[in-house]
Amino acid sequence: MNSIDFSIVVPALPYLWEGLKFSLILTLAAFAIGMVLGTALALVQHLEVPILAQFARGYIAIMRSIPLILVLFWFFFLVPIVIGYLNGTGRPVPIGATYTAFITFGLFEAAYYSEIIRVGLRSLPKGQYEAAEALSLPTWKIYWLVILPQVIRAVSPIILSQTIILFQDTSLVYVLSMTDLLGAASKLGQLNGRLVELYLTVAVVYFVICFAASQLVAVLKARTAIKTR
């Protein structure tokens, strides 16, 4: 085998950067969808909304029990069918891999975010709920103005840790031949036979980003700890 030569990585950088951008955008989109939906899933459980609460529990249990790769396969098969059904034509509508990836990761991560928020809702002192009720705030205001801001702040380190995991998990779009950071390295490497150098480079890039972000988690943890004291 030819010797290892990292100089071939330099011309590959623009393409890898395109891949990294996709990884980051996918992370952001999934974070936004996942947080909104996850908060909703946590709230219907916390408020014991009939039917919806059971649905939320079942949904979360299933999402947390099956591998993300299988979820990806499921959604790439189902999403076009569901959209075809929704727009009334009844025929599958291909909406493109990118959007399907956004939807899949968003719906998948919602299950994990909602578990974090649910624990946060439970750990908030009861007095907060009682005081808000004593002020005769309507339920949505109790949650929107009083409860959720405190909960989100308290669990923000855990949310960030989960988002780091989400960022790492976006590499799994490789199984759908999409061009994220890892996909870009893999496609280039198969063209020029330099898989070794490219995979090592990608590993270092992931490590630097995730390590830096996990240091930020430590800082956040220290800060939220002082605030609650």
Add this chain to the structure above:
Amino acid sequence: MFDVLFRQAPDGQLYIDWIWSGLGWTLLLAFFGWWIAFVLGVVVGVARTMSNPVIASLGRAYVEIFRNVPLLVQMFLWYFVMPELLPTQIGNAIKQIPPPWGSFWPALICLSLYTSARVAEQVRAGIEALPSGQREAAAALGLSTGRTYRLVLIPQALRLIVPSLTSEVMGIYKNTSVALTIGLLELTAQARAISEATFQTFVAFAAATIIYLLLALCAYQLMIFIDERVRIPGTEVKRAKQSLHRLLFRKSGAST
């Protein structure tokens, strides 16, 4: 609707046999991966709590490296990159290993090391959660460092972290699916193969999903059983706090 699984596949078997074969590889990988990860995780977790700064920082480096690189990237490093970095003869010998073992061994190493870093963090949290009086009392009795850990700290710490290890156990069997990227025909890969061979995508994925759900249920029940068997009476108060604690220290099940 599952009747398609009992039709004959091109290779003469029934499609359901593909599922069983996939399940076999998933279980084999998860089972052995778990025990290697558990042993390594205890060693590294203990190292992180040692007062010797060199050992402690080696432990930290181990954990940071294996936690901050995506599992799929690690899988490729073991499968594609490792044989190239070894001396040519050994590297070629590794590449000659016939499938499926040629995929199984790298997958096993990868999954074990990845999970061990996560177990190590739980073990460390467990040891640090013990009152310092335990370590001091052991020292007062004249126990050596090795015996303090072996007889006093580790037995208590492991009992404490059984609930948080549940998510790691569930993580490892889900993460076995990543091995399909290096060609191991485990459960998810077989489901996809059936879907491609029969066009019965729904049935194929539903069968795999049901099996994964059953596995999750078994793992969950098993961990509850173990927790009840090894629990030290009087430690339940600590456990109530653990749900938040657990959330703080878990990765996720890789999510994945």
